[in-house]
Structure formats: structure tokens, C-alpha cells
Amino acid sequence: MPTITWFNIPAAETGRARAFYEKVFAWTTVPFPGMEQEGFFEISTGGIGGEILPRAHPGEPITVFVGVPSVGEYAARVEAAGGRVVVPKMSVPGRGYFVICEDTEQNRLGLWEDDPSAG
Numbered sequence: 001m002p003t004i005t006w007f008n009i010p011a012a013e014t015g016r017a018r019a020f021y022e023k024v025f026a027w028t029t030v031p032f033p034g035m036e037q038e039g040f041f042e043i044s045t046g047g048i049g050g051e052i053l054p055r056a057h058p059g060e061p062i063t064v065f066v067g068v069p070s071v072g073e074y075a076a077r078v079e080a081a082g083g084r085v086v087v088p089k090m091s092v093p094g095r096g097y098f099v100i101c102e103d104t105e106q107n108r109l110g111l112w113e114d115d116p117s118a119g
Contacts, residue, residue, distance in 0.1 A: 002074070004048060005067035005112055010055040014039035017052045063100065065110035071099045074111045078103070091118040 011017035018029045018041050025045070032040035032051060043050040068074040075085050078101045086108070087100035096115040102108055 002066045002068045004064050006065035006110070007048060007050040008063045008065075008110070009043075009050060009052045010060040010062070011052055012055050014041060014052050014054055021052070061108055063108050063110050065098065065112040067112050067114065069113065071097050071111045071113040075099045075101060078111075093119055 028044040029041040041052040
């Protein structure tokens with residue numbers, strides 16, 4: 001069964017957000033490999049993993065990602081159920097693929113497909 005596997009926290013100042021989440025929840029954060037200069041931080045919560053990343057636009061919400069066997073298949077399911085794809089399939093080299101969708105209520109959710117061979 002698909003389940004939540006990841007979350008993104010957008011921030012205007014990722015260093016400030018990093019300090020906040022470390023102080024409040026004692027989460028461990030480290031620069032995201034290969035994206036240190038851009039202000040991306042990987043979060044370890046002791047459970048679901050996540051990321052602090054630069055905010056793309058004002059009001060950008062936290063996004064949760066649901067792990068699925070195929071982002072293509074599940075993106076089609078989202079559309080068939082009345083949702084829409086807002087960010088098409090993209091790769092995270094060495095990790096997998098994601099798609100960002102909106103449900104019928106304009107809530108954002110990500111789809112995640114593990115694939116260590118992703119390029």
C-alpha cells in the first residue's frame with residue numbers, strides 16, 4: 001500500500017528554517033549531497049525523511065510525498081480521479097523519480113518512485 005515517505009519544507013531562508021526545526025524537534029539536518037551551495041538540507045526525523053529547500057514562490061506549502069511503484073501509473077490515476085499533474089516526472093539522480101500533483105481540492109502532493117539507477 002502506498003504510504004507517505006518524504007516531505008519538503010520550502011523556506012525563504014533555509015539556514016533559518018534548518019535552525020528552527022533542529023531546535024524545536026531535535027531533527028538532524030545536513031546539506032543535501034551535491035546541492036550544498038543552493039541551500040538544500042536533508043532532514044532526518046527518526047522516521048520519515050525530508051528536505052528543507054529554497055521557496056519557489058510565496059505561499060508555497062509543505063509537500064508530502066507518497067511512495068508508489070510507478071510515478072507514471074499513479075500520475076495517471078490522479079488525473080483519472082479529477083486531480084492534475086503540476087510538475088511532470090523528474091529524476092533525482094541515484095535516488096528515483098517524482099511528480100507533483102494537486103488533488104481535487106488544490107492540495108499538493110508528491111509521488112515518489114525509488115530507483116537507484118535514476119539519472
